[in-house]
Amino acid sequence: MKKTLPILFTVILITLSSINNITAQEISLNNFSYQVAKVYPYIAISKKELAEAKILKDINKRYPDDWVREYKSVEIATVKNGKTIKAISPDDTLSKEQKSIILSADVDAEVVVTINYLPENNLKDNDLKEFDFSFWINPEKEANFKGGEEKLYTYLNQKVLNQISDSTYKDYAVSIINFTIDPAGNIIDPLIFQKSENDDIDALLLETICNMPKWSPAEYSNGLKVKQEMTFIVGNMENCILNTINFRPDRFLE
Secondary structure, eight states: OOOOOOEEOOOOOOOOOOSSOOEEEEEEEEEEEEEEEEEESSOOOOOOHHHHHOOOOHHHHTTOOEEEEEEEEEEEEETTEEEEEEEEEEBBOOOOOHHHHHHHOTTTEEEEEEEEEEESOOOOOOOEEEEEEEEEEOOOOOOOOTHHHHHHHHHHHHHHHOOOOSSSTTOOEEEEEEEOOOSSSOOOEEEEOOOOHHHHHHHHHHHHHHHHHEOOEEEETTTTTEEEEEEHHHHHHTTTGGGGGGEETTOOOO
């Protein structure tokens, strides 16, 4: 089956830094497409983005600051050397201490933000409310297929995609295989997240992912290698189920 030229995607969601720029690509095979993309935590930022952040909205674009009439406190808590550390500010402006504890946190540690506030409403008795969210600092080096994107897609074409007929993915049909690259670069936890209408094809896609060669794992600047979630999507890229996966079509493989 003939493979057409890649189509450039626009950058969406949060832009990562401290890593090389990667061209987003969707490979089209006649009447269906496929792509391999990285899956991120709901909120994940780079150290550079954190260094430039001034308010909570800079960390969490979805933070509903219009809910707040008056702040009582904003607590940021994370883990350093295995122990919980906290810093409190009077409002949504990040203090130097708060940014310092985030940057000094253990690698891959969760950062929890807890906001106590009076809500913006017309109630006579306006009770104190609490809202919280968590985020992570992304590793400077992301997981990548050894040999790069071209070799990955060559592998996928040879093993399975050239065997898929145009009739497999009708209308909005899609197959989604989620998997994880562990700190050693191995494929772990492969899972059919979304089935197509062809169980044999879905099984073949899963087997292809399970038998992939090792990857170069994600890695922080201190040399700590960590796992990273990935997704393999085949079919109609307009299927609404893709909105449930926090994948980054602007971030593929170097």
